[in-house]
Amino acid sequence: xxxxxxxxxxxxxxxxxxxxxxxxxxxxxxxxxxxxxxxxxxxxxxxxxxxxxxxxxxxxxxxxxxxxxxxxxxxxxxxxxxxxxxxxxxxxxxxxxxxxxxxxxxxxxxxxxxxxxxxxxxxxxxxxxxxxxxxxxxxxxxxxxxxxxxxxxxxxxxxxxxxxxxxxxxxxxxxxxxx
Amino acid sequence: xxxxxxxxxxxxxxxxxxxxxxxxxxxxxxxxxxxxxxxxxxxxxxxxxxxxxxxxxxxxxxxxxxxxxxxxxxxxxxxx
Numbered sequence: 001x002x003x004x005x006x007x008x009x010x011x012x013x014x015x016x017x018x019x020x021x022x023x024x025x026x027x028x029x030x031x032x033x034x035x036x037x038x039x040x041x042x043x044x045x046x047x048x049x050x051x052x053x054x055x056x057x058x059x060x061x062x063x064x065x066x067x068x069x070x071x072x073x074x075x076x077x078x079x080x081x082x083x084x085x086x087x088x089x090x091x092x093x094x095x096x097x098x099x100x101x102x103x104x105x106x107x108x109x110x111x112x113x114x115x116x117x118x119x120x121x122x123x124x125x126x127x128x129x130x131x132x133x134x135x136x137x138x139x140x141x142x143x144x145x146x147x148x149x150x151x152x153x154x155x156x157x158x159x160x161x162x163x164x165x166x167x168x169x170x171x172x173x174x175x176x177x178x179x
Numbered sequence: 180x181x182x183x184x185x186x187x188x189x190x191x192x193x194x195x196x197x198x199x200x201x202x203x204x205x206x207x208x209x210x211x212x213x214x215x216x217x218x219x220x221x222x223x224x225x226x227x228x229x230x231x232x233x234x235x236x237x238x239x240x241x242x243x244x245x246x247x248x249x250x251x252x253x254x255x256x257x258x259x
Contacts (some may be wrong), residue, residue, distance in 0.1 A: 046198040049205035050236045118196045127202065 002140055014107075024053040024173040028166065032061030032088065033097035034106060034121060040179045041124035048131035055173070057166045060136035061087075063145065065094050065121075066137060068155050072150040080146020087145065090153065091121040104175075129156045136161045136169075184219035184243050184254050187211065193222045193250055199225050201233050208239060208257050216242065218256045225253065 025047045029040050040056065047054045058066055064087035076084060086093045099105035113120065117129065128135070137152065139160045149160060159165075171175045190207055192200045205255045207217055219230075225242075230253050233240050237257040245252040 042198050045202055049198065050233060051204040051205070116196060117194050119199065127199075131202065 008168070019078070021174050022053065022172050023051065024055065024179070026166070026173040027054075027056045027176070028178045029056055029058045029062035029065075032063075032065050032094055034094040034109070035097050036179050037062070037065055037091070037094060038121055040177075041121065041128055043090070043177070044133045045124065045127050045131055048128070048133050052131040052174075053063045054128075054131075055136065055169045056133060057136045057138065057161075057169075060143050063137060063141040063147065064088050065091055066125075066135070066155075067147065067151050068153045069093065071151045073148040075148075076146050079153040083145040084147070091125055094121065095108050126152070131163065132156075135159075136165060137164070184216060186254060187215040189218040189220070189233070191220055193220060195221065196223060197225050197229070201229050204230070204234065204253075204255065205237070206235075208255065211257050213259070215257050218247055218252055219251045219255060220250050224249045226253070230255070 013026060024154070025044070027044065029037065031037065031040075044054045044056055067088075067090045069090040069092065073084075096106045096109055097105075099109075112118075116123075135155055137158065137160050139162055141147075141158060142149070152158065161162050184190065188207060188211060190203065192203055196244070200223050204217065204219050207219075209259060221230075223229075231241055233239075234255060240256045240258055241253055242256045243252075243254040245254070
């Protein structure tokens with residue numbers, strides 16, 4: 001038996017496995033709900049602390065949560081303006097998925113979070129940036145909802161991408177989540 | 180003979196909630212030298228599961244856990 005040949009094949013297989021499964025977490029953040037966004041960022045920063053490479057892809061209702069409430073974007077058509085007004089403008093404006101109760105529930109949750117020293121969504125985004133969590137925003141969602149790049153938050157290395165970029169990252173990740 | 184563990188760095192993480200205790204510990208350990216010990220004091224009940232899980236995943240070691248009345252001190256040895 002040709003042990004050298006077998007050994008070489010095994011080494012190639014191991015190298016391939018290492019390549020296909022890096023210590024990486026890829027997350028699709030589809031939801032624009034405050035609770036789900038908070039959970040996403042807690043998992044992301046926790047994973048970064050565990051030494052993982054972390055990538056978050058924001059798409060659909062997750063996209064407006066990354067708008068900057070201080071920034072203004074002009075030149076929108078009627079649909080863009082409508083989405084702009086109807087969707088939350090940034091992380092401080094998102095609502096709970098349950099018990100929002102016309103704002104009372106979300107306000108109560110924010111009060112409790114402060115009282116129990118749980119970081120706000122804004123703080124969690126800043127922490128993720130500090131930890132090197134990468135954020136990608138779906139270009140299709142941006143275009144569909146009429147958002148412009150200029151109205152998104154300042155975040156280190158923020159990129160606007162398509163689905164292939166997500167699949168490339170997810171394909172090489174040990175964990176993939178859809179939130 | 181009681182083993183005396185001397186920490187090189189101490190951290191007060193009291194009051195911090197998930198995921199900050201683990202995040203702050205990981206940031207601190209990165210700055211330390213191999214073999215050094217970090218003493219991290221936390222009030223987060225989740226830390227009892229989280230610190231060992233973090234240590235296992237990152238290849239570091241918890242050498243001692245001191246459970247107090249209201250907080251717990253974890254002694255973490257940097258191995259990597």
